[in-house]
Structures are given as C-alpha cells and as structure tokens.
C-alpha cells in the first residue's frame with residue numbers, strides 16, 4: 001500500500017492565473033530581498049500574453065528553451081544560474097507544458113539538495129525539502145502538473161526525479177492559456193494523457209483510485225476530441241490522468257517511445273503517438289485514437305524508414321527494454337519471456 005502525495009492546492013477557471021501575484025506576495029517575507037523564479041516556456045517571450053508587470057526587480061524570469069526536452073545538463077545550468085543569487089528564492093513557478101513544468105520541478109529540488117540532477121534520476125533519492133513551487137500548464141496532457149516526477153534526459157537515460165519532493169505545492173489551471181497551442185501539438189500532448197490512462201488501466205499496478213481516475217480521464221478525452229473541444233475539460237482530464245498514472249505505471253507504449261525519442265530526438269507526445277498507432281494488439285483504445293487522428297487530419301509519418309540502420313534499431317530496442325517497471329506493469333514479473341528484443345524490433349519496424 002502506498003502513501004500517495006497530492007498537490008495541496010489548485011485554482012481552476014478562466015483567468016485563474018490572476019491569483020499568481022497574491023500567491024507569490026504571500027511568500028515574500030522581505031519586500032526587497034525575497035525573490036521568486038519563474039521558468040516560462042520561451043514561446044511566451046515577447047508575446048504580451050502573460051501579465052507579469054507585478055514582479056519585483058529582484059525576481060528572475062528564465063525563458064526555457066523547449067525545442068529539446070529537458071536535459072540534465074540544461075537543468076544543472078539553470079540551477080547554477082539561480083544559485084548565483086545571494087539567497088534561495090521563496091518560490092519557483094513553472095509556466096508551460098511538461099517541459100517547462102518539469103524544469104521548474106527539478107530546479108526546486110536541486111536548489112536544496114547537493115550534486116547534479118543526474119544523481120536524482122530514479123525513485124525517492126531526494127532527501128531535503130525543496131523550494132515551494134507552483135505549476136501552471138499552458139498545454140494539457142502530460143499531467144506533469146499533478147505527478148511526482150520531473151522527467152529529464154541524461155547522457156544515458158530518460159528518467160524522472162520521482163519523489164514526493166517533486167510534487168507542486170500549488171497548481172493553477174487556466175483554460176485561457178491554452179488558446180494559442182497549434183492543433184497538431186495539442187493532439188500529441190493530449191494523446192499522452194489518453195495513453196497514460198490506457199497503460200494504467202491495462203497494467204497490473206493500479207488501485208481503485210487509479211482505475212476511477214483513468215477511466216474518467218479517458219472518457220473526457222474521447223468526448224473532447226471526438227465531440228466538442230473544451231480546454232477546461234482537457235485541463236481536468238490531464239490532471240486526472242496525471243494523478244492516475246502517479247499511482248500506477250506506464251506500460252508498453254512509453255518504453256517504445258523512449259527508444260524513438262532518445263535515438264531520433266522525437267518529442268514525447270509525438271513519439272507516443274507514433275508508437276501507440278502500432279499497438280492495436282495490446283490496447284483496444286488504439287481504435288478511438290486513430291479516429292481522433294483522422295478527425296484532426298493528422299497523418300503520422302513512418303519514422304523507421306530505409307535511412308534507419310540495424311545498429312540504430314538495436315539501440316532503440318535496448319533503450320525500450322531498459323524500462324523494467326513499465327514492462328513488468330504491462331506483462332507481469334516474467335515480462336522478459338513474453339516481450340523479447342525480436343518483438344520490440346518487429347514493432348519498431350512498423351513505426
């Protein structure tokens with residue numbers, strides 16, 4: 001039985017981001033010295049979408065480059081930048097998708113724990129309490145706003161800082177922030193939620209809370225993408241999916257997507273879609289997923305094409321098979337006897 005940590009507070013509603021100022025001001029013990037750090041997806045730089053006029057001179061805004069998914073080296077570099085200040089910040093805010101939010105989550109942990117981020121990739125390796133942190137999604141699906149992980153890509157592995165200390169203290173869910181997301185990216189990230197739910201539901205590690213949350217989140221995603229688009233409902237589905245997967249594990253699709261991402265540099269949601277599209281033999285949800293792609297005129301390319309060498313395929317299969325926990329969630333403890341390297345390569349070749 002697990003003692004599950006959750007986000008303590010959340011605001012939900014259009015315009016909810018207007019509460020950020022009071023949340024930050026409540027943390028400032030000293031008007032002149034207390035400072036906050038905002039990690040904002042660089043899409044918002046010079047766009048006049050976010051009103052940050054209330055920030056103080058001493059505050060630090062970091063516009064995070066999310067062209068690549070967060071790397072351990074990048075997070076270490078940003079942590080060192082914050083450390084050049086005389087004190088620790090009183091709050092850290094992550095505004096963006098899974099990438100910007102995970103960077104903020106990781107920095108909040110690294111500011112109070114020694115050593116580079118790579119040392120904390122894994123489960124429950126963080127000892128000291130982190131800096132207070134707030135998550136504000138501007139695209140929905142990863143569930144990063146509600147999970148206990150900050151996913152980072154290191155030199156050899158893509159693995160999260162899985163810890164109760166990675167959980168945001170406060171979340172702000174404001175549908176207005178999602179208005180500018182391009183439609184294809186919107187679908188890729190939302191499908192991450194759909195796939196988390198499928199993997200939780202069909203896996204072996206779950207409990208009645210996970211099942212209830214994942215079932216409802218899937219139903220919402222189907223309603224939104226096959227019926228009427230509703231950004232607020234999507235934020236709710238993403239949050240529920242995050243909570244569900246936090247108490248469960250991903251399954252077959254995520255390990256395959258990690259292989260694709262590490263070798264080919266594909267973004268998470270996109271790699272998830274390419275992998276899930278070929279997993280009908282494991283997940284009945286692939287049928288609805290294909291209907292959603294069709295409705296939004298999204299045609300996924302074949303990424304494992306003639307340019308891919310056998311060595312690359314081998315590395316992708318190895319990267320997939322490193323994911324023991326998800327694969328044992330999907331197939332059980334003897335997963336190695338069921339899901340062979342040959343099978344992984346056969347699936348990859350279809351993608």
Ligand code: NAD
Pocket residue numbers: 041042043066067069070096097098099100102138139140141142143144145147148149150151177178179180181182185188189192242267268269
């Ligand atoms: P992302 O954060 O990588 O952003 C994708 C793109 O959308 C970027 O180009 C970004 O600039 C753009 N974008 C974001 N908000 C926008 C807006 N409002 N308008 C226009 N463009 C906008 O995408 P993501 O899919 O949310 O996150 C993927 C990352 O999340 C991966 O690194 C993945 O590993 C991680 N992840 C984390 C968790 C977790 O629990 N921590 C779970 C799943 C995935």
Ligand code: ZN
Pocket residue numbers: 142192196254268272
């Ligand atoms: Zn995911």
